Amino acid sequence: MRERPRIHFARYSLYGPVAFGIAALVAPPGSSAGTGVPDAQLWTELDVTGPLTSNTTITGIGQLRLSESLSNPTLTALGADLNYKMGTWTLSAGYRHELTPERPEENIEGRNVKVTQVALLMAKYAKRFGRSTLAFRFRFDDTINATSNPYRVRIRAEYRWATPAASWMSYLFASDEVFYGLQDQGWYRNRFRVGANLILSKRTTLDVFYQRQDSNNSTPGAINALGLTAAVNFD
Numbered sequence: 542m543r544e545r546p547r548i549h550f551a552r553y554s555l556y557g558p559v560a561f562g563i564a565a566l567v568a569p570p571g572s573s574a575g576t577g578v579p580d581a582q583l584w585t586e587l588d589v590t591g592p593l594t595s596n597t598t599i600t601g602i603g604q605l606r607l608s609e610s611l612s613n614p615t616l617t618a619l620g621a622d623l624n625y626k627m628g629t630w631t632l633s634a635g636y637r638h639e640l641t642p643e644r645p646e647e648n649i650e651g652r653n654v655k656v657t658q659v660a661l662l663m664a665k666y667a668k669r670f671g672r673s674t675l676a677f678r679f680r681f682d683d684t685i686n687a688t689s690n691p692y693r694v695r696i697r698a699e700y701r702w703a704t705p706a707a708s709w710m711s712y713l714f715a716s717d718e719v720f721y722g723l724q725d726q727g728w729y730r731n732r733f734r735v736g737a738n739l740i741l742s743k744r745t746t747l748d749v750f751y752q753r754q755d756s757n758n759s760t761p762g763a764i765n766a767l768g769l770t771a772a773v774n775f776d
Contacts, residue, residue, distance in 0.1 A: 579763035581609040674701040692723040
């Protein structure tokens with residue numbers, strides 16, 4: 542009688558790693574395959590979230606991205622999201638102010654930096670099954686100051702495997718996100734991540750991940766990145 546629970550637990554404990562491995566393998570670039578030599582980059586982000594009401598929060602966001610071979614920084618951004626939680630759904634409206642270096646073919650006015658302003662709407666859904674969590678994010682972007690193709694849709698699916706035995710880590714995760722341009726009516730980018738969510742303190746966590754991004758409309762078309770995203774939550 543004592544052996545049956547052990548066998549059952551052993552089978553259950555294998556489910557998460559197997560599913561996690563499958564999720565890490567099923568992320569094909571598809572029609573968004575990148576071109577040229579992949580660039581190595583470091584993507585960093587800080588998210589600070591505070592409450593407004595019992596189910597409404599605001600998140601301040603800062604981003605910095607560095608490249609091994611391109612002009613640095615490749616991107617700096619500041620923004621904020623207003624979030625409303627409704628059961629398993631979270632609805633958000635936000636804004637991003639992004640600065641990127643101008644490429645030679647774009648630098649027709651002698652400017653060194655390109656400014657991009659983005660308004661966005663997001664809907665997130667997350668459902669937990671034991672130690673597994675499936676999460677989906679749907680995001681609509683409006684590039685306010687764009688002269689062409691200002692609207693895009695981003696769809697991301699993520700699988701998480703909780704690690705309660707590790708006091709320093711919350712979960713492992715794998716995600717894949719695809720980008721669709723509404724004006725061009727085509728998929729143009731695929732972004733795959735695999736990593737871990739680390740516990741730094743009661744309020745602070747850190748996502749550490751590897752990311753592969755493939756795009757068919759930008760240079761470089763392929764990016765291999767180390768990602769660090771710190772999240773600070775004030776209850």
